[in-house]
Amino acid sequence: MTESAGSLLSSVPDEWGPKFETTSGAVTRTLTGPNSINFNAPSHMALVMLTPQPGREVALNSDTRSQFLAPVGTVEIVPCNAELFARWKVPKENLLLALAPEQLNQLAGLEFERDDFEFRPPATGHVDEKALFLAHLVKDEIQRGKSINHLYMDSLLTVFSTYLLRNYSTLQDRPTSRHRGGLSPKAWRDVQDYIRANIGERLSVERLALFAGLSPSHFLRAFKQTAGQSPHQYILTTRLEVAEHLVITTDMPLVEIASLTGFANHSHLTASMRRHKLTTPSALRRNRILRGAGT
Known part of the structure; x- marks a missing residue:
């Protein structure tokens, strides 16, 4: 956006x-x-x-x-x-x-x-x-x-x-196609794989719905029923998990990690991690260095 x-x-x-x-x-x-x-x-x-x-x-x-x-x-x-x-x-x-x-x-x-x-x-x-x-x-x-x-x-x-x-609109009296329940196991795997493969990109509801074979509004409902959270919440959680893994296991610059995991910048990653994980990328990396020095 x-x-x-x-x-x-x-x-x-x-x-x-x-x-x-x-x-x-x-x-x-x-x-x-x-x-x-x-x-x-x-x-x-x-x-x-x-x-x-x-x-x-x-x-x-x-x-x-x-x-x-x-x-x-x-x-x-x-x-x-x-x-x-x-x-x-x-x-x-x-x-x-x-x-x-x-x-x-x-x-x-x-x-x-x-x-x-x-x-x-x-x-x-x-x-x-x-x-x-x-x-x-x-x-x-x-x-x-x-x-x-x-x-x-x-x-x-x-x-x-x-x-x-x-x-x-003139579609007012036309019934929408019905879909009940969550995503099928295959659709859920396909959507998860697509999200992880494109975690650094701007993902759209329309594209994710295409992988699930559903209309956008039905996909939003089915995804939440399957994952227990909305797509944007799930993707944010996934981005933070991937970013945390990269911070702890690599020496990659934090600004590069933010870009690779779909955050606008280092500050955006820091603010999101502080809000949802009660820590920051810098704190995670300092702790990793301290642990390494103590071994």
Whole structure:
């Protein structure tokens, strides 16, 4: 994930808030106003209000502007290539998701076995508490800054995208394919092997689900049932175990170990190890040297 969300969020000024991109889409938490914006959406977009907006004005593919109260939790959907005008009279905070059409089509095919769909934007001022809950989870992770867990954010955007398709598109009444239980023994071995072989890379939910032969949302549920923890938790634990092994058994520089095990830098590895293992790479290496000197 980077703080450069490319063309997916190109219509949103950078100074409104940090932008982050994963395999599943891009997201920004914006803080701005009073202000206005007018653009043709370069991607599918979903906006969730985190603060109320009295007197909000919106026009979607129309010259007629609606003015309304947008309470906290209001959801707005802007399909790709739609023309949007919006104006707000008070400072506002919101979460904005941008989803590439080809990526969303692929997700729809995996989840609903049909990749042709259209979004159905809700009525103005429509409040969705579940979407607001998901938005707060994404916001909380954004606020971690450089220590964001990339796979966790990718998981959140996958779940959010699936939720939007299920509730605000022509796939609304189409049942999803059912999967019950955890991963099969073979799928579990394949996923574990893939994770360990690519521990230093940025792993995505979509790629892991492919190895398990499941849709992304079903994979997330099945993985947790099998492993007892979510994919991002499991991968962090694995990264820390591999890093600890390398610290203790090799003379490899700590910054190189951090890179090889998928951490952003030495500081990220140190902070994660301190939080989850109550020690640090430097302390582990000092202890190893002291033990060696005492023999």
